[in-house]
Amino acid sequence: DLLRQTAIREIRAQIVTLPSVRAHRLSNTEFSHREFVLVRVRLANGIEGIGEAAVLGGPRWAEESVESIQAAVTRYLAPALLDCPAARPAEAALRMAKAAFRNNAAKGAVETAIYDALAQTLDVPLTLLFGGALRDRVPVLWALASGDAEQEVEEARAKLAAREHRDFKIKLGFASPEDDLRRLRRLRDEVPEMRRLIVDVNQAWSEADCRRFLPALQELRVDLIEQPLPGDDFEGMARVAAQSPIPLMVDEAAFTHREITRAGTMGCGSVYSLKLVKSGGLRALTQAARVAESSGMELYGGCLLEGSIGAAAHLAVFATLPRLPQGCEHFGPRLHVSEIVKDPLVIEDFHLCVPQGPGLGVHLDEDRLRDALRPS
Ligand code: MUC
Ligand code: MG
The missing domain is CATH 3.30.390.10 (Enolase-like, N-terminal domain)
Incomplete structure:
Protein backbone atom coordinates (compact mmCIF):
# COMPACT_ATOMS: atom_id res chain seq x y z
CA ASP A 1 0.00 0.00 0.00
CA PRO A 125 2.34 17.84 -10.01
CA LEU A 126 3.38 19.08 -6.58
CA THR A 127 0.91 21.99 -6.84
CA LEU A 128 -1.91 19.44 -6.52
CA LEU A 129 -0.82 18.56 -2.97
CA PHE A 130 -1.26 22.24 -2.00
CA GLY A 131 -4.75 22.62 -3.45
CA GLY A 132 -3.99 22.82 -7.18
CA ALA A 133 -2.55 25.61 -9.31
CA LEU A 134 -4.45 28.88 -9.75
CA ARG A 135 -1.83 30.25 -12.17
CA ASP A 136 0.84 28.74 -14.39
CA ARG A 137 3.24 31.67 -14.29
CA VAL A 138 4.21 34.38 -11.80
CA PRO A 139 5.64 37.88 -12.46
CA VAL A 140 9.33 37.84 -11.56
CA LEU A 141 11.70 40.72 -10.81
CA TRP A 142 15.50 40.93 -11.06
CA ALA A 143 17.88 42.16 -8.34
CA LEU A 144 20.60 44.68 -9.16
CA ALA A 145 23.31 44.03 -6.59
CA SER A 146 26.80 44.56 -7.99
CA GLY A 147 26.92 48.01 -6.39
CA ASP A 148 28.45 49.39 -9.60
CA ALA A 149 25.94 51.83 -11.13
CA GLU A 150 27.29 51.56 -14.66
CA GLN A 151 27.15 47.75 -14.65
CA GLU A 152 23.65 47.86 -13.13
CA VAL A 153 22.35 50.24 -15.82
CA GLU A 154 23.58 47.83 -18.50
CA GLU A 155 22.21 44.79 -16.70
CA ALA A 156 18.76 46.40 -16.28
CA ARG A 157 18.69 47.39 -19.96
CA ALA A 158 19.60 43.83 -21.02
CA LYS A 159 16.87 42.30 -18.86
CA LEU A 160 14.28 44.73 -20.28
CA ALA A 161 15.42 44.11 -23.87
CA ALA A 162 15.16 40.33 -23.39
CA ARG A 163 11.62 40.84 -21.96
CA GLU A 164 12.72 38.83 -18.89
CA HIS A 165 12.35 41.49 -16.19
CA ARG A 166 10.79 44.94 -15.98
CA ASP A 167 10.52 45.18 -12.18
CA PHE A 168 13.71 45.43 -10.14
CA LYS A 169 14.96 45.06 -6.59
CA ILE A 170 17.94 47.22 -5.70
CA LYS A 171 20.09 45.99 -2.85
CA LEU A 172 21.07 48.84 -0.51
CA GLY A 173 23.21 49.00 2.62
CA PHE A 174 26.51 47.71 1.22
CA ALA A 175 27.51 51.34 0.59
CA SER A 176 26.54 54.49 2.52
CA PRO A 177 22.94 55.71 2.11
CA GLU A 178 24.22 58.75 0.18
CA ASP A 179 26.12 56.58 -2.32
CA ASP A 180 23.19 54.19 -2.62
CA LEU A 181 20.83 57.06 -3.41
CA ARG A 182 23.18 58.35 -6.11
CA ARG A 183 23.18 54.85 -7.61
CA LEU A 184 19.38 54.71 -7.49
CA ARG A 185 19.01 58.15 -9.09
CA ARG A 186 21.29 57.12 -11.93
CA LEU A 187 19.25 53.97 -12.54
CA ARG A 188 15.95 55.89 -12.56
CA ASP A 189 17.41 58.53 -14.93
CA GLU A 190 19.21 56.22 -17.33
CA VAL A 191 16.69 53.37 -17.45
CA PRO A 192 13.28 55.09 -17.47
CA GLU A 193 11.62 51.86 -18.70
CA MET A 194 12.13 50.25 -15.29
CA ARG A 195 8.68 49.73 -13.83
CA ARG A 196 8.34 48.79 -10.16
CA LEU A 197 11.33 49.36 -7.89
CA ILE A 198 11.86 47.63 -4.54
CA VAL A 199 14.78 48.58 -2.33
CA ASP A 200 16.07 45.93 0.10
CA VAL A 201 18.16 47.45 2.87
CA ASN A 202 18.77 44.08 4.63
CA GLN A 203 18.60 45.62 8.14
CA ALA A 204 21.38 48.16 7.50
CA TRP A 205 19.67 51.48 8.34
CA SER A 206 18.82 53.14 11.63
CA GLU A 207 15.46 54.72 12.32
CA ALA A 208 17.16 58.11 11.86
CA ASP A 209 18.43 57.03 8.43
CA CYS A 210 14.87 56.13 7.47
CA ARG A 211 13.64 59.59 8.49
CA ARG A 212 16.51 61.23 6.59
CA PHE A 213 16.21 59.26 3.37
CA LEU A 214 12.49 58.47 3.00
CA PRO A 215 11.77 61.72 1.09
CA ALA A 216 14.50 60.88 -1.46
CA LEU A 217 13.15 57.34 -1.90
CA GLN A 218 9.70 58.79 -2.47
CA GLU A 219 11.03 61.25 -5.04
CA LEU A 220 12.72 58.33 -6.84
CA ARG A 221 9.32 56.61 -7.00
CA VAL A 222 10.40 53.59 -4.96
CA ASP A 223 7.41 51.24 -4.62
CA LEU A 224 8.41 49.14 -1.61
CA ILE A 225 11.09 49.33 1.12
CA GLU A 226 12.23 45.94 2.42
CA GLN A 227 13.48 45.40 5.98
CA PRO A 228 15.31 48.71 6.52
CA LEU A 229 15.83 48.11 10.28
CA PRO A 230 17.34 45.19 12.24
CA GLY A 231 15.08 42.15 12.26
CA ASP A 232 14.35 42.31 15.99
CA ASP A 233 13.37 46.01 15.98
CA PHE A 234 9.61 45.57 15.64
CA GLU A 235 8.83 48.86 17.39
CA GLY A 236 11.17 50.83 15.11
CA MET A 237 9.73 49.24 11.96
CA ALA A 238 6.22 50.08 13.15
CA ARG A 239 7.20 53.74 13.74
CA VAL A 240 8.87 54.02 10.32
CA ALA A 241 5.93 52.30 8.60
CA ALA A 242 3.50 54.69 10.29
CA GLN A 243 5.23 57.74 8.82
CA SER A 244 6.25 56.27 5.44
CA PRO A 245 4.12 56.96 2.38
CA ILE A 246 5.90 53.99 0.76
CA PRO A 247 4.81 50.55 2.08
CA LEU A 248 7.37 48.55 4.05
CA MET A 249 8.08 44.84 3.47
CA VAL A 250 8.85 42.54 6.39
CA ASP A 251 11.63 40.04 5.66
CA GLU A 252 14.27 39.00 8.23
CA ALA A 253 12.00 40.06 11.13
CA ALA A 254 9.53 37.22 10.78
CA PHE A 255 10.29 33.51 10.47
CA THR A 256 7.72 31.87 12.78
CA HIS A 257 3.96 32.25 12.52
CA ARG A 258 3.96 34.13 15.83
CA GLU A 259 6.57 36.58 14.52
CA ILE A 260 4.49 37.11 11.37
CA THR A 261 1.35 37.77 13.44
CA ARG A 262 3.27 40.18 15.66
CA ALA A 263 4.80 42.05 12.70
CA GLY A 264 1.41 42.37 11.01
CA THR A 265 -0.61 43.40 14.03
CA MET A 266 2.07 45.88 15.20
CA GLY A 267 2.02 47.47 11.73
CA CYS A 268 5.70 46.75 10.96
CA GLY A 269 4.90 46.51 7.27
CA SER A 270 2.17 46.11 4.66
CA VAL A 271 3.82 43.25 2.75
CA TYR A 272 5.39 39.95 3.88
CA SER A 273 8.18 38.17 1.99
CA LEU A 274 7.48 34.41 1.91
CA LYS A 275 10.58 32.21 2.02
CA LEU A 276 11.08 28.49 2.50
CA VAL A 277 14.24 29.09 4.59
CA LYS A 278 12.13 31.12 7.04
CA SER A 279 9.13 28.75 7.20
CA GLY A 280 11.08 25.48 7.33
CA GLY A 281 8.72 23.59 5.02
CA LEU A 282 6.31 24.00 2.12
CA ARG A 283 3.23 23.26 4.20
CA ALA A 284 4.39 25.82 6.77
CA LEU A 285 4.97 28.25 3.86
CA THR A 286 1.32 27.97 2.78
CA GLN A 287 0.31 28.52 6.41
CA ALA A 288 2.65 31.54 6.67
CA ALA A 289 0.80 33.04 3.69
CA ARG A 290 -2.54 32.74 5.49
CA VAL A 291 -1.15 34.12 8.74
CA ALA A 292 0.47 37.09 6.98
CA GLU A 293 -2.73 37.96 5.13
CA SER A 294 -4.92 37.59 8.18
CA SER A 295 -2.65 39.90 10.16
CA GLY A 296 -2.89 42.59 7.50
CA MET A 297 -0.02 42.01 5.06
CA GLU A 298 0.00 41.43 1.31
CA LEU A 299 2.12 38.57 -0.02
CA TYR A 300 5.41 38.69 -1.94
CA GLY A 301 7.17 35.60 -3.30
CA GLY A 302 10.60 35.94 -1.69
CA CYS A 303 13.76 33.91 -2.32
CA LEU A 304 17.25 33.26 -1.01
CA LEU A 305 18.69 33.09 -4.54
CA GLU A 306 17.74 29.43 -4.95
CA GLY A 307 18.44 27.70 -8.26
CA SER A 308 15.75 25.84 -10.21
CA ILE A 309 15.14 23.18 -7.52
CA GLY A 310 14.42 25.67 -4.74
CA ALA A 311 12.55 28.02 -7.07
CA ALA A 312 10.32 25.16 -8.29
CA ALA A 313 9.55 24.30 -4.66
CA HIS A 314 8.44 27.88 -3.94
CA LEU A 315 6.41 27.96 -7.16
CA ALA A 316 4.49 24.84 -6.10
CA VAL A 317 3.09 26.95 -3.25
CA PHE A 318 3.00 30.37 -4.95
CA ALA A 319 0.92 28.91 -7.82
CA THR A 320 -1.79 27.89 -5.35
CA LEU A 321 -2.14 31.16 -3.40
CA PRO A 322 -5.41 33.00 -4.06
CA ARG A 323 -3.57 36.33 -4.03
CA LEU A 324 0.06 37.10 -4.84
CA PRO A 325 -0.19 40.78 -5.76
CA GLN A 326 3.51 41.53 -5.46
CA GLY A 327 4.71 38.69 -7.72
CA CYS A 328 7.99 36.91 -6.97
CA GLU A 329 11.76 37.30 -7.11
CA HIS A 330 12.96 33.83 -8.13
CA PHE A 331 15.57 35.09 -10.56
CA GLY A 332 18.17 32.84 -8.83
CA PRO A 333 18.23 30.27 -11.66
CA ARG A 334 19.62 33.03 -13.91
CA LEU A 335 22.23 34.19 -11.42
CA HIS A 336 24.18 30.95 -11.78
CA VAL A 337 26.54 30.36 -14.66
CA SER A 338 25.16 26.81 -14.88
CA GLU A 339 22.64 24.61 -13.09
CA ILE A 340 22.46 21.00 -11.90
CA VAL A 341 19.08 20.18 -13.46
CA LYS A 342 18.24 19.03 -16.98
CA ASP A 343 15.27 21.37 -17.18
CA PRO A 344 16.05 24.81 -15.66
CA LEU A 345 13.04 27.04 -15.04
CA VAL A 346 11.84 29.23 -17.89
CA ILE A 347 11.44 33.01 -17.70
CA GLU A 348 9.48 34.55 -20.55
CA ASP A 349 7.53 37.72 -21.05
CA PHE A 350 8.49 38.98 -17.56
CA HIS A 351 7.08 35.84 -15.88
CA LEU A 352 8.53 32.70 -14.30
CA CYS A 353 6.72 29.60 -15.58
CA VAL A 354 5.51 26.99 -13.09
CA PRO A 355 7.09 23.67 -14.17
CA GLN A 356 4.59 21.04 -15.27
CA GLY A 357 4.71 17.30 -14.87
CA PRO A 358 4.84 15.04 -11.82
CA GLY A 359 6.57 16.13 -8.62
CA LEU A 360 8.60 19.33 -8.57
CA GLY A 361 8.92 19.16 -12.34
CA VAL A 362 12.73 19.56 -12.39
CA HIS A 363 15.21 16.70 -12.69
CA LEU A 364 18.84 16.28 -11.66
C1 MUC B 1 16.73 38.98 0.72
O1 MUC B 1 17.06 39.55 1.75
O2 MUC B 1 15.65 39.28 0.24
C2 MUC B 1 16.73 37.91 -2.18
C3 MUC B 1 17.12 38.57 -3.29
C4 MUC B 1 18.42 39.04 -3.06
O3 MUC B 1 19.11 39.70 -3.81
O4 MUC B 1 18.79 38.70 -1.80
C5 MUC B 1 17.83 37.80 -1.27
C6 MUC B 1 17.62 37.88 0.19
MG1 MG C 1 15.24 40.76 1.85
Missing part, protein backbone atom coordinates in the same frame (compact mmCIF):
# COMPACT_ATOMS: atom_id res chain seq x y z
CA LEU A 2 0.94 3.66 -0.25
CA LEU A 3 2.35 3.94 3.27
CA ARG A 4 4.68 0.99 2.77
CA GLN A 5 5.66 2.04 -0.74
CA THR A 6 6.57 5.54 0.38
CA ALA A 7 8.53 4.61 3.52
CA ILE A 8 11.69 6.76 3.65
CA ARG A 9 14.75 4.58 3.17
CA GLU A 10 17.64 7.01 2.67
CA ILE A 11 18.36 10.75 2.94
CA ARG A 12 21.55 12.31 1.58
CA ALA A 13 22.83 15.89 1.76
CA GLN A 14 25.47 17.12 -0.71
CA ILE A 15 27.16 20.54 -0.80
CA VAL A 16 27.03 22.15 -4.25
CA THR A 17 29.02 25.18 -5.45
CA LEU A 18 28.05 27.15 -8.54
CA PRO A 19 29.73 30.32 -9.81
CA SER A 20 27.45 33.38 -10.09
CA VAL A 21 27.36 35.49 -13.25
CA ARG A 22 28.69 38.43 -11.18
CA ALA A 23 29.37 39.44 -7.60
CA HIS A 24 26.21 39.88 -5.48
CA ARG A 25 26.43 42.41 -2.64
CA LEU A 26 24.08 42.72 0.32
CA SER A 27 24.45 44.91 3.40
CA ASN A 28 26.03 42.11 5.44
CA THR A 29 27.54 39.72 2.91
CA GLU A 30 29.06 39.47 -0.54
CA PHE A 31 29.72 36.46 -2.79
CA SER A 32 30.60 35.41 -6.31
CA HIS A 33 29.93 31.66 -5.85
CA ARG A 34 26.68 30.37 -4.52
CA GLU A 35 26.71 27.35 -2.25
CA PHE A 36 23.69 25.29 -1.30
CA VAL A 37 22.82 21.83 -0.04
CA LEU A 38 21.10 19.34 -2.32
CA VAL A 39 18.93 16.93 -0.33
CA ARG A 40 17.92 13.59 -1.87
CA VAL A 41 15.27 11.38 -0.29
CA ARG A 42 14.83 7.78 -1.52
CA LEU A 43 11.63 5.85 -0.81
CA ALA A 44 10.99 2.10 -0.54
CA ASN A 45 9.52 2.14 -4.07
CA GLY A 46 12.87 3.39 -5.42
CA ILE A 47 11.62 6.89 -6.25
CA GLU A 48 13.93 9.76 -5.33
CA GLY A 49 12.81 13.29 -4.45
CA ILE A 50 15.07 16.36 -4.33
CA GLY A 51 15.18 19.60 -2.36
CA GLU A 52 17.47 22.62 -2.03
CA ALA A 53 18.65 24.34 1.17
CA ALA A 54 19.86 27.87 0.45
CA VAL A 55 22.26 30.13 2.33
CA LEU A 56 23.75 33.50 1.33
CA GLY A 57 27.52 33.75 1.60
CA GLY A 58 27.91 31.58 4.71
CA PRO A 59 25.95 31.94 7.97
CA ARG A 60 25.28 35.63 7.33
CA TRP A 61 21.74 36.20 6.09
CA ALA A 62 20.57 33.75 8.77
CA GLU A 63 22.46 31.44 11.11
CA GLU A 64 22.61 28.33 8.91
CA SER A 65 25.64 27.46 6.74
CA VAL A 66 26.00 24.68 4.17
CA GLU A 67 28.12 22.81 6.71
CA SER A 68 25.54 23.13 9.50
CA ILE A 69 22.74 22.13 7.11
CA GLN A 70 24.60 19.02 5.96
CA ALA A 71 25.27 18.05 9.59
CA ALA A 72 21.68 18.71 10.69
CA VAL A 73 20.30 16.59 7.85
CA THR A 74 22.65 13.62 8.09
CA ARG A 75 23.11 13.49 11.88
CA TYR A 76 19.65 14.47 13.17
CA LEU A 77 16.85 14.77 10.58
CA ALA A 78 17.62 11.67 8.48
CA PRO A 79 17.69 9.20 11.42
CA ALA A 80 14.45 10.69 12.78
CA LEU A 81 12.73 10.19 9.41
CA LEU A 82 13.81 6.64 8.69
CA ASP A 83 10.73 4.51 7.77
CA CYS A 84 8.36 7.51 8.04
CA PRO A 85 5.95 7.35 5.05
CA ALA A 86 6.35 10.26 2.61
CA ALA A 87 2.56 9.92 2.27
CA ARG A 88 2.35 11.44 5.78
CA PRO A 89 4.10 14.81 5.34
CA ALA A 90 2.59 16.18 8.56
CA GLU A 91 4.18 13.33 10.52
CA ALA A 92 7.51 13.96 8.76
CA ALA A 93 7.36 17.64 9.78
CA LEU A 94 6.53 16.70 13.36
CA ARG A 95 9.43 14.23 13.56
CA MET A 96 11.78 16.96 12.24
CA ALA A 97 10.45 19.48 14.77
CA LYS A 98 11.21 17.01 17.57
CA ALA A 99 14.68 16.17 16.20
CA ALA A 100 15.96 19.74 15.77
CA PHE A 101 15.15 23.28 16.90
CA ARG A 102 14.89 25.81 13.98
CA ASN A 103 17.39 24.70 11.26
CA ASN A 104 14.67 25.85 8.86
CA ALA A 105 16.65 25.73 5.60
CA ALA A 106 17.63 22.12 6.36
CA LYS A 107 14.05 21.13 7.24
CA GLY A 108 12.63 22.98 4.23
CA ALA A 109 14.90 21.10 1.81
CA VAL A 110 14.16 17.70 3.38
CA GLU A 111 10.41 18.35 3.33
CA THR A 112 10.60 19.50 -0.32
CA ALA A 113 12.36 16.25 -1.27
CA ILE A 114 9.74 14.22 0.61
CA TYR A 115 6.91 16.05 -1.19
CA ASP A 116 8.68 15.66 -4.55
CA ALA A 117 9.02 11.89 -4.04
CA LEU A 118 5.39 11.61 -2.89
CA ALA A 119 4.02 13.61 -5.84
CA GLN A 120 6.12 11.54 -8.27
CA THR A 121 4.75 8.35 -6.69
CA LEU A 122 1.21 9.65 -7.13
CA ASP A 123 2.13 10.87 -10.64
CA VAL A 124 0.76 14.37 -9.93
CA ASP A 365 21.54 16.23 -14.32
CA GLU A 366 24.00 13.82 -12.69
CA ASP A 367 26.94 14.91 -14.90
CA ARG A 368 26.51 18.57 -14.07
CA LEU A 369 26.00 17.72 -10.41
CA ARG A 370 29.27 15.77 -10.32
CA ASP A 371 31.12 18.83 -11.64
CA ALA A 372 29.46 21.11 -9.10
CA LEU A 373 29.91 19.03 -5.93
CA ARG A 374 32.19 20.70 -3.42
CA PRO A 375 35.20 18.45 -2.80
CA SER A 376 34.94 17.10 0.75
